[in-house]
Amino acid sequence: MIEEKEEIWIAEVVVIEEMTEEAAVAVTEEVVAVQEVVVDKVEEAADLAVVVEVADLVVVEEVAVVEEQAVVAEEEDKLEIKTKLKTRN
Numbered sequence: 001m002i003e004e005k006e007e008i009w010i011a012e013v014v015v016i017e018e019m020t021e022e023a024a025v026a027v028t029e030e031v032v033a034v035q036e037v038v039v040d041k042v043e044e045a046a047d048l049a050v051v052v053e054v055a056d057l058v059v060v061e062e063v064a065v066v067e068e069q070a071v072v073a074e075e076e077d078k079l080e081i082k083t084k085l086k087t088r089n
Helices: 002-088
Strands: none
Touching: none
């Protein structure tokens, strides 16, 4: 009778061990899947950061062009005023 109980106990331990191993494999697979998602999200964030940086550079360039156009327009206005003053005299 004791041997029978020991065999049952050993069988239960083996089943628990197998279940633990299966659970460990499942957890490991889940961790790998989560890591892949994290890598994808980090790559997406990096891509978005580059897009934002490029957009910022475009805006800076456009502002510089507008400022340059304003300076040119101001110089043209000054020249026009000087020309009008000269023609009046």
